Amino acid sequence: MKQDWRGILIRRLLLLIGACLLLGLITGEYAWALVAGLSAYLYWNLRQLLRLHHWLQRSGPDELPPESSGVWGEVFDAIYHLQKRNQRARGRLQAVIDRVQESTAALKDAVIMLDRQGNLEWWNRAAGTLLGLKRKQDGGQPITNLVRHPRFKEYFEQENYREPLELPSPVNDHVRLQFQLTLYGNGEHLMLVRDVTRVHQLEQMRKDFVANVSHELRTPLTVITGYLETLLDNVDEVNPRWRRALQQMQQQGSRMQNLLNDLLLLARLEAADYPADNKPVAVDLLLLSIRNDAQALSGTRNHRISLDADATVKLKGSETELRSAFSNLVFNAVKYSPDGGEIRIRWWADAAGAHLSVQDSGIGIEARHLPRLTERFYRVDASRSINTGGTGLGLAIVKHVLIHHRGQLQIDSVIGKGSTFSCHFPPAQVVRR
Numbered sequence: 069m070k071q072d073w074r075g076i077l078i079r080r081l082l083l084l085i086g087a088c089l090l091l092g093l094i095t096g097e098y099a100w101a102l103v104a105g106l107s108a109y110l111y112w113n114l115r116q117l118l119r120l121h122h123w124l125q126r127s128g129p130d131e132l133p134p135e136s137s138g139v140w141g142e143v144f145d146a147i148y149h150l151q152k153r154n155q156r157a158r159g160r161l162q163a164v165i166d167r168v169q170e171s172t173a174a175l176k177d178a179v180i181m182l183d184r185q186g187n188l189e190w191w192n193r194a195a196g197t198l199l200g201l202k203r204k205q206d207g208g209q210p211i212t213n214l215v216r217h218p219r220f221k222e223y224f225e226q227e228n229y230r231e232p233l234e235l236p237s238p239v240n241d242h243v244r245l246q247f248q249l250t251l252y253g254n255g256e257h258l259m260l261v262r263d264v265t266r267v268h269q270l271e272q273m274r275k276d277f278v279a280n281v282s283h284e285l286r287t288p289l290t291v292i293t294g295y296l297e298t299l300l301d302n303v304d305e306v307n308p309r310w311r312r313a314l315q316q317m318q319q320q321g322s323r324m325q326n327l328l329n330d331l332l333l334l335a336r337l338e339a340a341d342y343p344a345d346n347k348p349v350a351v352d353l354l355l356l357s358i359r360n361d362a363q364a365l366s367g368t369r370n371h372r373i374s375l376d377a378d379a380t381v382k383l384k385g386s387e388t389e390l391r392s393a394f395s396n397l398v399f400n401a402v403k404y405s406p407d408g409g410e411i412r413i414r415w416w417a418d419a420a421g422a423h424l425s426v427q428d429s430g431i432g433i434e435a436r437h438l439p440r441l442t443e444r445f446y447r448v449d450a451s452r453s454i455n456t457g458g459t460g461l462g463l464a465i466v467k468h469v470l471i472h473h474r475g476q477l478q479i480d481s482v483i484g485k486g487s488t489f490s491c492h493f494p495p496a497q498v499v500r501r
């Protein structure tokens with residue numbers, strides 16, 4: 069039951085004053101009696117306060133409060149219960165933290181918490197094994213000092229963590245790690261690191277297999293197409309019934325050669341993170357020669373191909389790789405535009421970097437195909453591509469060349485109106501004369 073302590077205290081004080089006055093009446097010393105009474109009361113209150121202070125300062129968590137009566141007893145009990153409640157809540161929170169720490173410690177994947185600047189705050193046991201982090205020395209260190217790969221620095225600084233990053237482990241070159249960063253809270257980073265060595269090896273085996281098969285097929289195919297060519301060179305001596313068959317065999321042979329060349333090029337592109345070269349490439353001249361090739365490819369189909377390129381803007385990278393990528397885009401524009409169609413090639417730079425756009429007035433592509441267009445052998449319409457003689461690998465090559473040059477591909481298309489393929493390169497890749 070809740071007591072009215074205010075009333076009780078006033079009544080007690082009045083009683084004390086009454087007693088003092090009675091003592092004064094008996095002794096004839098009212099003032100002294102009052103002083104003595106009130107001093108005794110004050111002394112008692114101060115003593116209780118000191119006992120409280122002593123208990124709060126020195127007592128262990130389970131020690132009972134000192135015995136006391138009246139309002140002081142109630143204050144002691146209330147504080148004691150409050151402490152007990154806090155202890156229980158703390159215990160529950162600690163149990164949760166222990167469980168989280170135990171479970172993350174048991175994880176095979178590394179979990180690392182970084183602050184806004186990327187300094188290490190906390191990590192689990194696996195982070196020690198995978199990245200070689202040491203609890204004593206490394207706390208508070210910037211993660212980019214501990215994972216020193218330039219790709220990681222770039223990835224960390226770009227702050228676009230949609231795709232994970234794969235790199236060799238800083239402690240063991242044979243271990244392949246996948247890094248995935250997420251921003252949380254107040255701009256802090258949560259980093260998950262997985263060992264993907266096995267998946268990487270399988271992927272590597274698949275790539276090696278494709279590259280080896282393509283390589284092995286090249287020689288027999290060269291021999292076959294060589295003989296076909298010789299036969300067709302002496303077409304008058306060939307039985308007329310075989311002429312058409314030979315022509316078709318030669319066509320399909322060169323199609324296979326293109327396919328093998330593209331597969332080998334893709335294998336080479338995939339094998340490295342960086343372009344084969346890192347010299348400033350005069351993109352305007354490169355585009356001029358591609359434009360001339362495209363005009364030749366168009367032949368009697370009479371496409372109108374315009375080129376508007378800023379000669380002062382050069383791009384750091386490999387000319388051969390960029391030629392493959394840009395010519396794929398321009399040749400596609402020719403292949404997928406009707407006769408006499410208009411194609412516009414532009415190359416320019418601004419604050420966001422350098423940009424190439426290849427705009428055609430062709431058949432266009434439905435929006436649902438756009439996200440899958442750069443997959444190998446992905447075709448919007450299989451029969452149509454076979455007619456154009458494409459390998460289905462062109463845009464996959466474009467994607468890989470752009471990854472090498474830190475670029476991004478953007479595809480905008482309206483069915484029946486045409487498509488625009490744009491490549492955006494960051495300012496770090498651009499050299500201005």
Ligand code: ADP
Pocket residue numbers: 396400401404405428430431432433441446447448449453457458459460461462463464487
């Ligand atoms: P392909 O060798 O078949 O042209 P790509 O990888 O170069 O292979 O292109 C993939 C598919 O994207 C093509 O089959 C085609 O359907 C579509 N495509 C590419 N460029 C264009 C374009 N400029 N206009 C319309 N469709 C295009």
